[in-house]
Each structure stands twice: as structure tokens, then as C-alpha cells.
Amino acid sequence: MIYFLSDTHIGSRALSDYHAHEQKVCRYLLSLAQDATEIYLLGDIFDFYYEFLWHKPEEYRLTLNTLRQLTDSGIRVHYxxxxxxxxxxxxxERETGVILHRHPELMVIHNRRCLLAHGDGLIPSYLMKVYPKKVQKRIRQFxxxxxxxxxxxxxxxxxxxxPAWGNKIGYGWAKKSREKELRHPFGYKGExxxxxxxxxxxxxxxxxxxxYIFGHRHIELDLELxxxxxxxxxxxxxxxxTYARMDDTGNLSLMNFE
Ligand SMILES: [Mn+2]
Structure with missing residues (x-):
């Protein structure tokens, strides 16, 4: 089986108990080990992650060890x-053995052409021109x-x-965007x-x-064009x-954990 998931936002200060959330995510990741050959993590796995010169994100040790356990058991984990x-x-990469991707990738998996990306910044250029001024401004800021x-x-x-300063800025910035999303979940805008x-x-x-497999939007969608x-x-x-699972014949389905 091949698994696709995104937007775990581990460590989010918008959660009252972010340690419990990290534990749940790690429990889930380990549960995949029973039949996974590959796992695709499609972005925003950590709510804020920065490798400072004098401090590496050791606060995520549980997740880092979990990823290492998966890769050590022979599962290819794409990050x-x-x-x-x-x-x-x-x-x-050194600490966990994941395969890092910084850009969208076209991959053939079980004979299916898959375009994999987190999804931020993927906006068709013609759209900018038809958007109202206010929306254009927001996108330009982004x-x-x-x-x-x-x-x-x-x-x-x-x-x-x-690191204490950098993390304060980073976690604060990330928390605000999570809280905004929790207050007003941006629902599916339509085809x-x-x-x-x-x-x-x-x-x-x-x-x-x-x-086309994306994360970023925090909505569940399975749409046939x-x-x-x-x-x-x-x-x-x-x-x-929620996450997606692909079986050996290339069939893909959206699933739910617990
Ligand atoms: Mn995102």
C-alpha cells in the first residue's frame, strides 16, 4: 500500500495539547508500517520547523524518531x-532518512501518472486578472x-x-494562521x-x-475532471x-483515521 497525507501541523500552539496531537499522528504513522511500501508526506508536517545554526528542532524528537523507524524498516518516505x-x-534528511522534495513532482506510481505537491502558490496565471482587486492584493502579499x-x-x-527568539516568531506566526483557519474554515469554493x-x-x-494529489487547503476533495x-x-x-491510500492496482481512496 502507498499512503498520502499532509498538513499534520505538528507542534501547533493553536492546540491546547499539541503533545497529545503529535502522539496521535505518530501512532497513525506507525500503524501504516504494517503494509506500507511508500509514504508521501505532502507538506506542512510541522507547524513551524527551522534548523537554526545553534539549535536543531529537537522538540520534534518523537516525530523524528517515528520517521526514522519507518525508513529503517525499508519504507520509502517522501517529504x-x-x-x-x-x-x-x-x-x-540525515536524521530521519526521508527523501526531500522542494517542488511539485510528477511521478509514475503503479502505472498512474501522479502530480504531487503541497499546493501553495499553484494558481493559474489567467486567474489573477479576473480576480477582484482585494483578492489580487491578498495573493500578491502571499x-x-x-x-x-x-x-x-x-x-x-x-x-x-x-533559537528562542526565532521560534517565538515562527510559532506565533504559525499559530495565528491556524487559529484563523479554525475560526473560519475555508470551505470548497466549487469546481x-x-x-x-x-x-x-x-x-x-x-x-x-x-x-493530482494536493494538501494545503484542509478540505477533502475527490473530483473527476x-x-x-x-x-x-x-x-x-x-x-x-483524513488521508489517501493507493492499492497495488493503482486504485486510490480517501480514508479516515480513528
Ligand atoms: Mn499549507
């Missing part, structure tokens, strides 16, 4: 960075922040901060408005993908505990 856990500079977060010079500078669906539709004009391509949005492992 896609999201928009909360961009800041790994090699330590995570893209600007995304550039700042991905900038190697700024990343180095931030890594020099005393003609949901950016990731429109992105898939645009891509289908030039090539065919069997499964007219080209028979399926767009899967995984929900999350934060509040909904």
Missing part, C-alpha cells in the same frame, strides 16, 4: 516541504511572503537568530473557483495526469484526520 516547514537545510521565506540569504540570517482544480484543468489542456483525471485534496491530519 514534500509545505509553506510551514520550508526551512530544512539537510539535517531532517507570493511576496513566499519569496521572502524561500530567499537563501534571508534564510541564513534568520538561522543566526537565538469553477477552486485554484487547485483550475490549475489541474489548465494542465490537462497540454498533458494528461491520472491523479472531464479528461478522467482526478483531483484529490487530502483534507488534513490536524482536525479531520
Amino acid at each position: 514534500f516541504t509545505g509553506n510551514h516547514d520550508i526551512w530544512t537545510f539537510g539535517w531532517l 507570493i511576496f511572503l513566499r519569496r521572502v521565506f524561500h530567499n537563501p540569504v534571508l534564510q541564513r540570517l534568520f538561522a543566526l537568530l537565538p 469553477d473557483k477552486e485554484e487547485l482544480v483550475l490549475y489541474a484543468k489548465e494542465k490537462e489542456l497540454t498533458e494528461h495526469i491520472d491523479y 472531464s479528461t478522467k483525471a482526478r483531483v484529490i485534496i487530502l483534507g488534513d491530519m490536524f482536525r479531520q484526520f
Whole structure:
């Protein structure tokens, strides 16, 4: 079996007991070991993750050990960075044995063409022009922040901060975005408005993908396009505990944990 999950947001200070949440996620991950050959982690696994120069994220030791246990048992674990856990500079791979991906990847899995990505920043370019000014501004701010977060010079500078300060800033920023989402869950916008669906539709004009698999949106979606391509949005492992499973014949289904 092959498993796909995203948005665990481990360590989120928006949860009253984030240790209990981390334990539950690790219990789930270990439960996959019984029949998993591969596991795809599609981003935002940690709510805030930064490898500072003088401090590595040891606070996630339980998860790090769990991932190491999975990879040691021969399971290939793919780790896609999201928009909360961009800041790994090699330590995570060494510590856990995961295979790191920083960009969307097209992979053939059990004969199915799969496009795998966290999903942040995937907006068809024509959409920007038709959006109202207010929405355009919000997206531009997001893209600007995304550039700042991905900038190697700024990343180095931030890594020099005393870890206590850096973590305070990081966890605080992440907590705010989680709280906002919990207060107003952004529901499915519909086939003609949901950016990731429109992105898939645009891509289908030039090539065919069997499964588009995304995270990021914290909604559960399994939609078949007219080209028979399926767009899967995984929900999350934060509040909904949903994930996807692919069997040996390439059939994919959305599942629920506990
Ligand atoms: Mn995200």
C-alpha cells in the first residue's frame, strides 16, 4: 500500500495539547508500517520547523524518531516541504532518512501518472486578472511572503537568530494562521473557483495526469475532471484526520483515521 497525507501541523500552539496531537499522528504513522511500501508526506508536517545554526528542532524528537523507524524498516518516505516547514537545510534528511522534495513532482506510481505537491502558490496565471482587486492584493502579499521565506540569504540570517527568539516568531506566526483557519474554515469554493482544480484543468489542456494529489487547503476533495483525471485534496491530519491510500492496482481512496 502507498499512503498520502499532509498538513499534520505538528507542534501547533493553536492546540491546547499539541503533545497529545503529535502522539496521535505518530501512532497513525506507525500503524501504516504494517503494509506500507511508500509514504508521501505532502507538506506542512510541522507547524513551524527551522534548523537554526545553534539549535536543531529537537522538540520534534518523537516525530523524528517515528520517521526514522519507518525508513529503517525499508519504507520509502517522501517529504514534500509545505509553506510551514520550508526551512530544512539537510539535517531532517540525515536524521530521519526521508527523501526531500522542494517542488511539485510528477511521478509514475503503479502505472498512474501522479502530480504531487503541497499546493501553495499553484494558481493559474489567467486567474489573477479576473480576480477582484482585494483578492489580487491578498495573493500578491502571499507570493511576496513566499519569496521572502524561500530567499537563501534571508534564510541564513534568520538561522543566526537565538533559537528562542526565532521560534517565538515562527510559532506565533504559525499559530495565528491556524487559529484563523479554525475560526473560519475555508470551505470548497466549487469546481469553477477552486485554484487547485483550475490549475489541474489548465494542465490537462497540454498533458494528461491520472491523479493530482494536493494538501494545503484542509478540505477533502475527490473530483473527476472531464479528461478522467482526478483531483484529490487530502483534507488534513490536524482536525479531520483524513488521508489517501493507493492499492497495488493503482486504485486510490480517501480514508479516515480513528
Ligand atoms: Mn499549507
